[in-house]
Amino acid sequence: MNVPGDDEDDHGEVFLDEDDIVHDITVDDEDLPDADDEAGSDSEDTEEPDDSMHLFTGHTSKVSTLFSFRMLVEIICCSMDFIVCYKDLVSTLAFSTDGQLLASGNFDGLIQAWDVPSGSLKCTLEGPGGGIEWVRWHPGGHLVLAGSEDATVWMWNADKSTYLNMFSGHGNSVTCGDFTPDGKTICTGSDDVSLRIWNPRSGENIHVVRELPMLLIFFPHVGHPYHTEGLTCLTISSDSTLCITGLKDSSVHIVNIATGKV
Structure with a gap:
């Protein structure tokens, strides 16, 4: 895994290993938008996507976005009983x-x-x-x-x-x-x-x-x-x-x- 702070990685891709996974969350396919509908890509030649979402540790802005998304999901789930009132x-x-x-x-x-x-x-x-x-x-x-x-x-x-x-x-x-x-x-x-x-x-x-x-x-x-x-x-x-x-x-x-x- 690239170490945050290395000069050569400041603006490059972020590579994450399996060891960095904090938790796997299984997501129902029906709850997710169809990839073809969103991107318009041909799915016949592509492999079936993994139906889980991985959360990683790290200190880069890209990784922080994953944590922000996770927090948003938790807040929404915990608040569902109260929102409709x-x-x-x-x-x-x-x-x-x-x-x-x-x-x-x-x-x-x-x-x-x-x-x-x-x-x-x-x-x-x-x-x-x-x-x-x-x-x-x-x-x-x-x-x-x-x-x-x-x-x-x-x-x-x-x-x-x-x-x-x-x-x-x-x-x-x-x-x-x-x-x-x-x-x-x-x-x-x-x-x-x-x-x-x-x-x-x-x-x-x-x-x-x-x-x-x-x-x-x-x-x-x-x-x-x-x-x-x-x-x-x-x-x-x-x-x-x-x-x-x-x-x-x-x-x-x-x-x-x-x-x-x-």
Whole structure:
């Protein structure tokens, strides 16, 4: 086998040995296009093609293409039970902490919870008037949190298929959010250039963190200096004390969750 990196092989053919085969996958002939239909070649004088696909190890772009194809096939096969249930693009997926449920959200505003062991649909959760941007699970149970393009955040109990709370206050699409690891607080970020910190039980908006330079001069309690463009992502420290946010103006800020201060 040619060794990747040899100068003479950088732009030449890639030769692979039988030892490089990772796994043979048998493919049903009926699932493959007829070679004659695709290439228009005369098949009478050719040998019957091998009906298996070989996957090889290596580091060249040609070999990487084989691995990419294999990954695509696996993703399609593993997702077949879920694909047919939506009329619109699936935008987000998340496993529950115990791995028993999978939540999927899409741009028609629906959340569906799936039983992972059986692959069956457990429940469909409705409410948001816009597409689902993200879904998250409570660290201690089967509570689902989702942010929507309609500027709202929703929470459901997936075990009982019941609505629990709706968090309203953002002025634009809610692009990111999560429970704190202790499960006691929710943090959400939006294209309205704000981070909001919520009490999940009462729905109270505890803190609003945003850029309000003029208002802060006269009303320091309204908010804290912050980003200047919409938030794109956030993550929360393992001790549930800090929320780190990133956004479109290429900046990152650390926010104290208890005080709301940057």
